[in-house]
Amino acid sequence: MPENQGLGQQALNKAAEIGLSSQLDEVENLDVEVKTDPLKLVQGQVDAVTIEGEGLVMQKDLRMEALEMQMGSVAINPLSAAFGKIELTKPTQASTRVVLTEQDINRAFNSEYVRSQLQTQKIHVNGQLMTIIPKQVDFRLPGNSKVAISSSILLRETNETHQVAFSAVPKVSGTGQTVSLENVEYGDTKEISPDLTKALIDATSEILNLSNFDLEGMTLRVKQLEVETGKLILQAEAYVEQIPSA
Template identity: 30%
Template sequence: MFGGLTGLTDPKGTDWGEQMLNTVASQTIRHLFSQSESVEVFVRCYPSSKLLQGSIDSFRMNGRGLVIRKDFAVEEMSFETDAVAIDFASVLSGKLKLKQPTQAVAQVILSEDGINQAFQAELVKQRLLNLSAPALTTVSGGQPISFTNVQVKLLPNNCLNLAAIADLNNGETIPLCMTLTIGIEKRRRVSFQSPNIELSSELSSAQRQVGETLSLALVEILDNMVDLDRFDLDGVKMRLNRLETDGQRLIFSGYAEIERIPRSG
């Protein structure tokens, strides 16, 4: 592998060390995702002799059309590290290993369609189906309650519209609808705040009362669900600085603490 990569030439003058690391890093990072439309890695290592000591100046990754764990679609993901110390021997064997932890500035962009697709993932559905907490079942005669058909529509100013069906498992369903503000709590959790409940006027007074109770319960469930610590890759801890809605996109900005390159996503 070493001989093949050192023989590469680049009309722009990129040296063999950067080319080799670009190739290995791209292959390593691509394997973190179940699917990827494109993964590009740009390494800065000058002079290339620094690579022999396992030192590179930085590297940047841009990915598009990514899927994590087969169910979670990411429209775009990018990160850029500070100086990185790597195991040069691992590069020669076609792998990428860090000698010491590093940090990377990161940005993740989710689409509205991708968010709605995530609500169909088993990992998410199992937290929304057949719930038996007393605070919920008191409105259904003791029957477990499920939230289905969850749909999100992104709105300006970090707001979203959330619709769902509450199934009381007694033959009755109640459509739920509300507008929420989303924010970041403790740099790791997406919080759902200030729900403005908008139930259908066709519901009876009793149904509206139950619907309001279940709407607030659904907000609380979601508020405890989107915690980055639950979704961290092995060896990588994500932290958020800000989020913003932009049309049909939700943009997260933050950083990653990378202890080691994970084996899979």
């Protein structure tokens, strides 16, 4: 009964698509494909699981332009599979590719979450403790493996507005969990406060922290970060304990 063979896999695909979608704030397109044959499925063996998504918005208003995840030889509970649910009987690895555009990162920088994070800090400017209010943060990916950040910052206590602008090279930490900015260079504007620059660098690291992209049951570890003009590409290894399903 080839129809039923196909239906079993379709049910698993659908359940995983619904489960993953439920963890996201917005989804433009999400496609899960379970590849196996019915005989293997009955034994709890799956040849491969592929997840492809576009325009996925995570918590903290962080949007991914594209997500691709590929798992090979996955062991699942055959009884759960009969009820259209993917339940892993042992963890698996997945090679993962995440694409973030300049607009995606700008959106996150100007989100309520990041703005409130910056505003809760008191930083030293010209020897005084100040509260900073970011008016607008402009994040750019000009190429040359660099990121460029410029921001108009209001100092609440003095009501002065300062421009901060610098470029830096993003680097993945040894653990693969965080991204730091190195080789910071200033443009025409002189640095008005090392603390202010550090606050913006920390905000960048916070946005690009890989735990932001973790879905329930999945943990990402970045192996490579490619900085292209207009987009960032993260090549990662995902440790998958569970694929969320409906």
